[in-house]
Amino acid sequence: MSKFAAKAISALFAVALGFLATSAIANTDNDAIAERIAKVGSVCVEGDDCGGAAAPAAAAGARSGSEVYTASCSACHASGVLNAPKFGTSDWADRGAKGMETLLHSALNGFNAMPPRGTCGTCSDEEIKAAVQYMVDSAK
Numbered sequence: 659m660s661k662f663a664a665k666a667i668s669a670l671f672a673v674a675l676g677f678l679a680t681s682a683i684a685n686t687d688n689d690a691i692a693e694r695i696a697k698v699g700s701v702c703v704e705g706d707d708c709g710g711a712a713a714p715a716a717a718a719g720a721r722s723g724s725e726v727y728t729a730s731c732s733a734c735h736a737s738g739v740l741n742a743p744k745f746g747t748s749d750w751a752d753r754g755a756k757g758m759e760t761l762l763h764s765a766l767n768g769f770n771a772m773p774p775r776g777t778c779g780t781c782s783d784e785e786i787k788a789a790v791q792y793m794v795d796s797a798k
């Protein structure tokens with residue numbers, strides 16, 4: 659074992675002991691200590707999220723129709739790729755006539771060359787619906 663590793667480990671023990679000794683009285687130091695421990699070796703204590711799984715997109719609040727459209731739908735719907743109904747044109751007046759329920763069903767499950775969820779795997783049903791509404795509202 660290298661001298662450095664031995665030092666690092668003893669430092670870790672010192673910090674960990676300090677942590678145990680002071681956690682009951684000095685809770686405010688816990689973050690700083692946890693941060694120092696994490697630099698030596700990744701320690702994950704119960705109650706921490708430990709930078710593991712990313713929070714689900716929905717937790718950050720639902721994206722608006724225009725945000726979802728720009729991120730996931732415009733690639734095809736802005737210019738009409740594969741005959742996708744084009745944003746801001748009468749294409750959407752025709753589609754709108756089908757009714758939201760039908761359009762949403764197509765958007766969620768796919769419809770001919772229209773891929774399920776427009777390939778947005780992280781979009782909630784609500785976000786897909788908002789994007790459909792946004793495109794229907796763009797009809798001229």
Ligand code: HEC
Binds near residue numbers: 726732
């Ligand atoms: C890979 C290209 C592509 C992407 C990305 C895409 N679409 Fe489409 N979409 C199409 C095509 C092509 C059609 C026309 C399908 C047809 O009528 O045969 C279509 C049609 C639709 C329709 C009309 C369905 C119907 O029943 O008439 C809706 C609603 C729709 N798309 C919503 C979306 C939404 C919402 C997104 C983004 C989350 C999206 N699309 C992303 C290609 C795409």
